[in-house]
Every structure is written in structure tokens, then in C-alpha cells.
Amino acid sequence: MTLSTESPPAARPQAVPGGIREIADLAYPVVLTQLSATTMGVVDSAMVGRLGATELAAVGFGAIWLWTVFSLFYGTASGVQTFVAQADGAGESQACGRWCWQGIYALVPAAALVVAALATQVERAVAVLGPSPEMQSAVSAYVSARLVGEVGFTVVMVLSSFFRGLGDTRTPLYVSLGANAVNAVLDYGLIFGELGLPRWGVAGAGAATAVGQWLAAASLFAVFRRRSMAARFGTNRVAASAAAMRRFLRTGAPIGGQWCVAMTSFAVFTTMVARMGDTSMAASQAFVMLLSLSFMQAIGVSIASSTLVGRYVGARDPAAVARSFRSSMVLGAGLAGIVALLFVTFSAPLLRVFTDDPAVVALGRPLLLVGALFQLFDALAIIAEGALRGAGDTRWPFLVETALAWGFFVPLAYTLGVVLDGGLTAAWTGGLVYIAVTAIILVRRFQSGAWKRIRI
Secondary structure, three states, X not given: OOOOOOOOOOOOOOOOOOOHHXXXXXXXHHHHHHHXXXXXXXXXXXXXXXXXXXXXXXXXXXXXHHHHHHHHHHHHHOHHHHHHHHHHHOOOOHHHHHHHXXXXXXXXXXXXXXXXXXXXXXXXHHHHHOOOHHHHHHHHHHHHHHOOHXXXXXXXXXXXXXXXXXXXXXXXXXXHHHHHHHHHHHHHHHHHOOOOOXXXXXXXXHHHHHHHHHHHXXXXXXXHOOHHHHHHHOOOOOOOOHHHHHHHHHHHHHHHHHHHHHHHHXXXXXXXXXXXXXXXXXXXXXXHHHHHHHHHHHHHHHHHHHHHHHHHHHOOOHHHXXXXXXXXXXXXXXXXXHHHHHHHHOHHHHHOOOOOOHHHHHHHHHHHHHXXXXXXXXXXXXXXXXXXXXXXXOHHHHHXXXXXXXXXXXXXXXXXXXXXXXXXXXXXHHHHHHHHHHHHXXXXXXXXXXXHHOOO
């Protein structure tokens, strides 16, 4: 695997600081990285879907709850990007590596403790969540096999945030492509008992993902520790600093809290869907996988926006900060519009990538009409959140999204889907209303200029 060791790509001389070209140059490798990472889940779902609707539902249910439990660590890790981008923009490149080390010290041991605590409680925890008895066994097998990989992915999130803060979005891409290739081969072997490997079914999908996550962590760390990186960005190991970790957590923890709250509310929503039946859960899982293919584009633009906003905040160039935000919103909305057209035009063929079950496809088709609008507003919310994160404005979005997730999203989805007996599509319509309101509020927050008063 060839990995990039080049310094962060500078904007082309003719590019306007914060313009669409600069956003796109940073965003497209991240989009490809997200595509590769998302493909891990898509490959898992597509292969497991051949085992049956219950197995497909189990992988989706297990993956969502794993992400929920560890999203606090993943979101907090993304705060490394804010510190690195602002330090690099201010000309303090040697501080960049030190911030990455403090992120590792603060998060990786804690993630390992959570894995150890959960390892003996998987079956009990799954039973409490209440999916069907048939699904419980498959969910437990998948989660148990994948669990150890979450520590590796915490490392991946910290190191990826470091590279992206520097504007190097290619190194995480190359690493993700390699890890995803390994995952795909192991999926085929371990799910179906091919290539001389044991047949583990859904547990094989979890084990393949865990191996891919640790491979990505080791590869990124090898690049991070290269001599050229140490000379320029101070990546040699430094001692843990309680003061530096507290400073990092003051900005990073609200991001992690925001991710955790959003994911917990979505996991509760998913549990509600799972109790509608295995067919509804399978349709929702196929829909979520398709949404994730649009989500990756928004994440790419969001990370580019966060990097440039942080860089220009550090360089004290507010005009370039505002321009970066506008450009990212235009680019993100354009990409989401293309995805919306695909959802409306090719709903059935897209769903058949995951399952041939006619009942699942029938339930999924109206979801893609809702999804066309959902992913458009979701893109705007994600990009606005990224811009706020780059400026260090993390506490206000955390409080607002907490209130909306639990005070609006969950009650509305439950009312429409369960109380009024609207079913799966009505429940997801509640999600659409929630994400639209969230997007409007976050966009208005950045436009208000409140980020100008933030100091990290």
C-alpha cells in the first residue's frame, strides 16, 4: 500500500481562499474515503442479506448500536481537527502533533475500558433492547465479533482528524481503501466459508470489519510517526498533559456529546422500527445504507469546510472563513440534489442491491421518496456543523441538537409511526421534519457570526 507523505496540498495559486475549488480539492478525497468506509457497511449488508432478511436486519441493528455506544469517542476525536487546523493556520506547525497525542491519551484507553466492560454483557444488552428472538442471536454474534475493532477505529478517528486538520485528506483515503479491500475479502470468506476460511455467517461480517479497522489504525499510525512528519509537525511522542487534555476535551467533548445524543436518539428510533417486525427493520436498514452513500458526500464537504474555517480562523481572515462556509453549502446542496434525483428515479433497483425480498422492496420504495428530501437537509446540517466545529463553536450546537433529538425527533417519529399507526414511512417522515429544523437552526447560527467570539 502506497501512502502519502507529502505536506498538505496548498491551494492552487489562482484559487480564491475559501472558494468552491479549494473546498472541492479538500473534499473529494474525503468523499472517496467515506465511500470506502461506508462500503464496509454496504458490503457487510449486501453479503449478509443473501442469508436472509433477519440476518440483514441484525447487522443493521448491531452496527447502529455499536456506533451509538462509541460515537462519544469518535465525535470527540474529531476535535483534534479543530486544534490542528487552527495551529497550522497560525503558523504553529510543531504543535499539531502534540494535539494528536493528547487526543490519543484522552480517548483510546477509555474506549478500551468500554469494550472490556461490554464484552461479557452483549447478549444481555441485546435482549434488553428487545428485537425479535430470531434477531437477538444474530445481533449478539455480530456485535461480539466486531467489538474489539471499535478501539482500533477510535485510533483511526484521532489520526484521520490530525491529517485532515493539516489539509491532507489523501492519506486517510489510501488507508481506507486498503482496509476496505481486506474487509471485502474477509467478508466473503468468513460469511460463506470460502477461501479456506470457516463459515461464521453474521459473526464473520463483524470479524472482517474489526480486522479492517485495526489495519487502518496501524497504517495511519505508521505514517504519523514517519521522520518527515516529526520534523515538520512534531509527531514524536510526547508525555500526557492533564492541562492539554482538559483543553482538548472542552472543545472536543461537546462534539462527542452531540454525536452520541444524535446516535442514541436514532438508535432508539431504530429499536422502535425493529419492533415493527424483521421486514420493516430490513427495509429500514437497506434505506439507511443508501442514505449513507449520500451522507458520505456531506461528510466530505463538512470536513473540508471545518479544515478551511479552522485554518482561516487561525490566520485571522474572517472574509475567507465566511467564503468557505458559503462555498461548502453550495457544493453540498448540489451533490445532494444529484442523489435526490437518483433516489426518486431508481428506487427499486437501488433497494435490490441489498435484498430480493419483495416485501422488503415494497416497504423501501416510499422511504426513498422521503429520503430524497431527508438527505438534502441532512447535508446542509452536517456541513453547517462542520463549519461551526472548525471555528471552535461546539457547545451551542450540542445543546440545541440534544433538545431537538429528544424533545422533537423521537416523540414525533413515535407519534406518527406508532400512535397514529402510520408505520415505517410515517416514522421516517418525522425524521425528515426533525432534520429540516436542525439544518435551518445550524445554518442560521453560523450566519449570525457568533463563532467570532469563540476561543479554544
